[in-house]
Amino acid sequence: MGKSEYILWFDTVNNQDVARVGGKNASLGELISNLKAEGIRVPDGFALTAEAYRAFIAANDLADKIRHHLDAFAQEKQTLAKTGKTIRRLFQNAEFPEDLEAEICQAYRELSRRYQVEEVDTAVRSSATAEDLPDASFAGQQESFLNVSGETEILDACRRCYASLFTNRAISYRVEKGFDHMEVALSAGVQKMVRSDKACAGVMFSIDTETGFPDSVLLTGAWGLGETVVQGSVTPDQFTIFKPLLQEGFRPIIEKTRGSKAKKMIYTDDGSKNALQTIDTNGKERKAFVLNDDEILQLARWAILIERHYGCPMDMEWAKDGHTGELFIVQARPETVQSQRTAGMLKTYKLKDQAEPILTGLSIGDAIASGKVCRVLSTKDIDQVEDGSILVTEMTDPDWVPIMKRVAGIVTDYGGRTCHAAIVSRELGIPAIVGTGDGTRTLKNDQVVTISCAEGDQGNVYEGEIAFEAVDVNLDDIPPTQTKIMMNIASPSAAFNWWQLPAEGIGLARMEFIINNLIKIHPMALVNYDKLQDRDAWKTIRDLTKGYTDKREYFVDNLSRGIGKIAASQYPHPVIVRLSDFKTNEYADLIGGREFEHEESNPMLGFRGAARYYSDRYKEGFALECQAIKRVREVMGFDNVIVMVPFCRRLSEADRVLQVLVENGLKQGVHNLQIYVMCEIPSNVLLADQFAERFDGFSIGSNDLTQLVLGVDRDSSELADLFDETDEAVKLAIEQVIEAAHRHGRKVGICGQGPSDKPEFAAFLVEAGIDSISLNPDSVVQVKRLVAEREATQKS
Known part of the structure; x- marks a missing residue:
């Protein structure tokens, strides 16, 4: 055989050569050949071809012996473990034919010469001719060997790569995917090691x-x-x-x-x-x-x-x-899970009851599962794992795959979104929570738990079996509507969950949710960090803000990223971000907050919303909010973010807030910035024409508006029957605001709970001519269909 049949340099192969050098090596060649000019750096190297593998098999008379053991396994005459071990031993005891060995050594010397060293350090990776395919990842099925240098070591690593084509997990995976063991060949890639x-x-x-x-x-x-x-x-x-x-x-x-x-x-x-x-x-x-x-x-x-x-x-x-x-x-290599999902269908999961999690980590997948904990720390004990249990372990590797297929869910101590447990659980379609830190210590054998990956980036483990529902949402044939259907999104971690829905933006993103859940610290405590009297709060803030010399940057950085992720989920559609609207008791509960907040007898009508932004007591904290918005729009580029001012009681207050925004670099019209006002106070309705002269649009907060129009505490169980957004007085107020806004060419939308819960209320809004309705995500499809029907009725 000639050299070209045994050794191919990466820069001479591409994705058309998978049959010769396997998916991994073909892809490396594709990158070097086509994207090096774009500045992408890929370490140089060479591949032993599939022909080299077959020459190795033939020279050592291995084919019949391998087939014999695979047939014994297929007929259940031999265990998987014994089959794999026996075949791998055949490879380990075999020798390279002289001509192939010489060419491997010559190629290694050439690679060393290119890097101007005597013996270059390399990574020797397996590259099977059936891997890295769009519908089969073969993740971790074969071995890689790192920090390999010297001709003898290179040869040994290549031999071990060949043997790894028959690891237990690789044999099992090929059986599952329907690949013929003897048709799959292996190419070994020898690549310059990056000194990571x-x-x-x-x-x-x-x-x-x-x-x-x-x-x-x-x-x-x-x-x-x-x-x-x-x-x-x-x-x-x-x-x-x-x-x-x-x-x-x-x-x-x-x-x-x-x-x-x-x-x-x-x-x-x-x-x-x-x-x-x-x-x-x-x-x-x-x-x-x-x-x-x-x-x-x-x-x-x-x-x-x-x-x-x-x-x-x-x-x-x-x-x-x-x-x-x-x-x-x-x-x-091609991604193998999300890219294979069926378009037009969205499966959603939701817990029916609320509970406090006993353990948290990164959520993998978007499902929920309940079962008994099976805590296993080694693959030696995987026979203890019961079908349908929740596997709890420190980490997984490909040897765990046969067991992972049988469990309802997985919890690991370590790992991130790209670790083995995450990749395989996605491919298998089971929920996993990785990187919990101490799952194997917190959870006990036979303990019944529910794991939820349906609540955003954070995966939660709950005690006991909690009821949940799974709903398939058909996204096909949803009619367009003239009224824009938007969403209410509070959590950045959940924002990407709903990107497939036929929404046209976000009508309400609550800044206070990001502050409370991601930042957790009162902004004034960060402004006055060095002067804090509360030493416990000072220590907590010190620990949370490690890495930030200027503690204020911790607030701006985290808030801007939280807003940015929400804005990304609907870009380029508008995303209306409400400035902070905590009440004083809620601000006080933030870390360090009690030093900057006073007690109020009625926080609902107290020092909240617009009144805070120009007050000496909070304006330095508000400046941090403005910096975050400015960064989101001008550094990250999300000019689809619209600012909304909440609880703006008077026209003079509107003027003061707009001026403070200008002082903090947020001026209407600059970089296409729009500023809305939240319509939730009777004065906003009565003076709607004047507010329309100052703001670019209105967002009706139907909860607070109903509360103040009817004089009903929205949180009172005694008065629950009286709290009704469909009351004639509330509907009249909404109609007046819509008419006033349109007189001035302003947009008006609604972001309260009412349209999500009451279809008849959504129908009223369409008839009143509202421009947009913002809903909870799980109501979008249903209400959009209803709105389309009502709009069609109006036209007819």
Whole structure:
């Protein structure tokens, strides 16, 4: 055989060569051949072809022996474990034919020459001819070997790659997917090792892995070699980037979550070859992000280029070289879960009862499951796992797959959204909660729990069996409406869940939800951090804001990213963000808040909304809100964000708030900024014409408006029967506001609970000529159909 049949350099192959060099190596060649000119760096290397594998098989007379053991397994005469072990031993005892061995060694010497070293360090990776396909990932089914240098070690690593084609998990996976064992060949890729042991590495997807939201890049990373991220043995940093605005030159990093990164995998420093070790990270490494913003954005740009070239969502591995500081892509393959989902259907899950979680982590998938805990720490004990149980373990690897198929859900101590447990559970369609930290200590064998991945990014574990419902929503043939149907979204973590719904924006995004759940600290406590009297609050704030020299930046950074993620979910449709509308008792409950809030006998009608923004008691805190909005619109690029002023009682107050906004860099019309007022007070109705001269639009808050028009405490159980948005007085107020707004060419929408709960109220709003109705996400399809019917009736 000639050299071209045994060895192919990466820069000479592409995706048409999968049959010769396997999916992984073909993809590396595709990247080098087509995207190197775009600035994407891929380490050089070569592939042993499928012909080389078959030559190895033939030279050692292995084919009949392998087939004999596979037939015995298929006929249940031999266990999977014995089959795999016996076949792997055949490979380990075999030798390379002389001509093939010579060509491998010659190629390795050439690779060393290209990098100007005597023996270049490499990663030797398995690349099967049936892997990295759009409908079958073969995630982790074959082996990779890192830090391999020297001809003897290269040959041994290639032999071990060949043997790994018959790991127990690989045999099982091929049986499940219907692949003929003997038709699949293996190519070994020998690639220059990126010295990420001195820096960091991780995984990147060009699609949101949980919801299928197509406009985001999900990036995870940890210190050291990337194996810890892939295996799920650490909880990595996580970043989300919005692709459309990145391509327009903005910096739309809409999520940055610091992982614990407790360990890292590095080369040993004892001089031995091929040796790796896992060590604890230090405190500085755990507190720091592995990438700076420029590096995050660079990798995201590469993800966009790679996805565009392949024409499908991609799963990529990246590494940073600690010597040169350069970033590299070391693998790229099609994403295999979200891209295969059926379009036109949205399955939603919802708990019927509320409870406090006993454990939290990252949610994988969007389902809910209940079952008995089966706590297993080693694959040696997987025979203890019962069908339909909740598997609780530290982490998973491909050896766990046969068991993962049988359980109702998975909980792990470690891992991020791109770890093995996450990838496989998505592919299997079962919910998983990863990176809980102490799941194996908190949960006990036979304890009945419910795990919920249907509440946003945070996965929750609840005590006992909690009832839930699953609903299939058909998104096909939903009629268009003249009235815009929008959504109420509070949580950034849940925003991507609803991107498929036929909504035209977000009518209400509550800033206070982000402050309460993500930031947790009173803004004035951050402004006055060095002067805080409450030392307990001071210590808590110190711990929460590690990494921020200026504590105010902690508020601006987290608030802007929270708003940015919500804005991304509906871009370019309008997203109306209500400025903070806590009441004094709610502000007081924030960390450090009691030092800046006074008690009020009636907080509902007290120091809230617009009155706070120009007050000396809060205006420095309000300035942080403005900075966050300005960053979202001008740095991240989300000019679809509209600002809404709540509880604006008087015209003079409106003028003062608008002036304060200008002083903080938010002026109407600049960068197309629109500012709405919330219509929730009788004065907003009575003076609607004058408010329309000041604001760009109205958003009717039907809950507060009903409360104040009817004089009914909306939280009173005694008066529940009297609280009714469909009361004639409330409807008359709404009609007056709509008429006044339209006289001045202003838009008016509604964002209260009423239209979600009462179809007849939604019908009234259409008849009154409202421009938009903002609903809870689970009501969007139903109400949109109703609105379409009512609009058709009006036309006829």
